[in-house]
Amino acid sequence: MEHLVSHRIKRQAVLYREQPIPLSAVVHETALRMGFGGPDVVRDQLEYLLTVSEYPHIDLRVIPFxxxxxxxxxxxxxxxxxxxxxxxxxxxxxxxxxxxxxxxxxxxxxxxxxxxxxxxxxxxxxxxxxxxxxxxx
Known part of the structure; x- marks a missing residue:
């Protein structure tokens, strides 16, 4: 598990470097409503998505129910x-x-x-x- 977390953190780092790579992400509404970690954790994760989705190199789209x-x-x-x-x-x-x-x-x-x-x-x-x-x- 530690290896997977480490890999995802390294993969994420390319979004914050001086010349970040463009990212296009498509997420189903179901994933946004999953309650892993409890309400505070989920709310923080959603706020994080809102923040990074404003970056010019990130295109975040949701498939609604x-x-x-x-x-x-x-x-x-x-x-x-x-x-x-x-x-x-x-x-x-x-x-x-x-x-x-x-x-x-x-x-x-x-x-x-x-x-x-x-x-x-x-x-x-x-x-x-x-x-x-x-x-x-």
Whole structure:
């Protein structure tokens, strides 16, 4: 577990360096309403998301309840888009860590990500929803 936490902290650090990498994140409303850690922890996490979603290099979008079918397995997926497409890769978090870099699988994951982004609210509407969820806790 310590290794996973360390990895996520290192991965997160690239968002705060002098020339941060752009980040596009799509989160389902269900994930925002999970109560892990209790109300104070959840509220702090939502406030953190609101803060970082204002950064110019971060695009945070929420798929709200009632959108219809969810075009994903529900596993956490990180799509790393490189300057050269053939260097793209995907990390799938689940029961086991999976790293994908074959073209057919990358095409499949990119298509899923495109559908997720199309189902999600725009950034301002996403922030409004996150704010309402935080206030309701």
């Amino acid at each position: 009632g959108t219809g079918s969810f075009p994903s397995s529900g596993a956490g997926v990180v799509y790393f888009a490189a300057e050269v497409a053939r260097l793209d890769s995907v990390q799938v978090d689940g029961d086991r860590f999976e790293f994908i870099d074959t073209e057919p699988q990358l095409i499949k994951h990119r298509a899923v990500l495109d559908r997720l982004e199309a189902s999600a609210l725009k950034p301002d509407a996403s922030r409004d929803l996150i704010r309402r969820i935080a206030q309701s806790i």
